[in-house]
Amino acid sequence: MSLIPVSDLIEKLRERGVRSVALQFPAGLARQAPGTAAALREAGFWVIVSGDPCYGACDLALDALACADVLVHFGHAPVEERPDVLYEPVRFDFDVNALEKALPLLTARRIGLVTTVQHVHLLGAMTAFLREHGVEAVVAPGDGRTPSPGQVLGCNFAAARATGADEILFVGTGVFHPVGIRLATRARVVALDPYTREAQEVDADRLVRRRAAVMEKARGAASIGIIVSTKSGQQRVDLARRLVALSDKAVLVAMREVSPAEMLDLGFGAYVNTACPRLAYDDQVRFPVPVLTPPEFEILCRARAWDDYAIDEYLAP
Ligand code: SF4
Known part of the structure; x- marks a missing residue:
């Protein structure tokens, strides 16, 4: 079943006068790629589909866009506006x-x-x-x-x-x-x-207790990597710079995919994640060492009180 209203999209692309189109689908919509690409080809557009994983509009397929006039990003609303990106959120109905x-x-x-x-x-x-x-x-x-x-x-x-x-x-x-x-x-x-x-x-206590245990493990780390993402909408460089100044043990680490293998290879005893905030909460079980959020690292460095524990949010500047 097609979830993408392709005829509306074709109209928008024609209005823009573009000839070549890059398509990006998040994980849950990836199966829409072949049908959508075929429909656009039939309508006369040159098409390239991004095959890299994508979880949000924070991770635009700029490599694929480099080959096309416009990138169509499906499934998400913009986290930043760009003239060469068309966002096509997909509606899911319920009663x-x-x-x-x-x-x-x-x-x-x-x-x-x-x-x-x-x-x-x-x-x-x-x-x-x-x-x-x-x-x-x-x-x-x-x-x-x-x-x-x-x-x-x-x-x-x-x-x-x-x-x-x-x-x-x-x-x-x-x-x-x-x-x-x-x-x-x-x-x-x-x-x-x-x-x-x-x-x-909803009860948040269990999450906070789990995170307190991760912070305890990170306390003894001899070296700390402050991860800065290279993804388009996950680059909190100012925050990372501020965090690195909090500890002599901290070093900035640029990463595209925050992956367990790379963490292990680099050998830092703990990391602080300034990329997608969900990584530290959702993926700690996959990581070989403790991965803290920025507010948690501030608490460890005594720059924030424990009572002021906060969820890591990525707010608009
Ligand atoms: S940074 Fe993470 S949580 Fe935020 S939009 Fe991107 S994928 Fe979603």
Whole structure:
């Protein structure tokens, strides 16, 4: 089944007057590549598909773009605007009546409402459903990395914070986003998976305990690599420079893919990750040594108090 509205895309490309097109699909949409490429070829465009892995609009296929007039990036909203990149977010629908499963867990009459980019087109319908059930839902704008109001990323919870609500409903899949919202806002957070229709109140304590153990392991490291990403939308160079100044043991390390093998080869006793914030939280089990987030390294260097433990967010400058 095609999830990509190709005829709309062809129209946009013709309006731009481009002849050659690079296509980039995130992991979950990669199977759309052959059909989309064939349709564009048939419409007269020269096409190249990026075969590198991609998890966000923070990782644009600039190598493929170098061979084409424009890059079409599917599945995500922009984290930065570029004239030579066309973003094509892909909508995933669900029945908003699924929100009834969250209702018994909500304790406030006024809540914040957030979701991921695939579902932002349903925020109006979700807000109307909640209103009908006596709950006022606030949908707020985020920052430049989350252009749609009510949209959160795994590295950016600005739209949740901006609601100013003490209770927030996250509608989407997985637990990482709602745990991040809990840590970023300190609000009570209810998460609803609209497909399984499971709702739960989110607890961030387990994550924080796990991270405290990683920090303890990193404390004795003789050398620390501060990872700076070379990906287009993950380059927090100023932050990395500030972190390296906190410790004589720290050295900047430029990496494209933050991989266990390269970490082992370089031989640092611990790393601090300024690339995609999710890596340190999600992938620690894969890494051979402790990998800290920037706020965790600040705590280790006594530049931040433990009480001020924060989720690592990548906010727009
Ligand atoms: S930095 Fe990570 S969490 Fe943020 S948009 Fe990119 S892949 Fe997603």
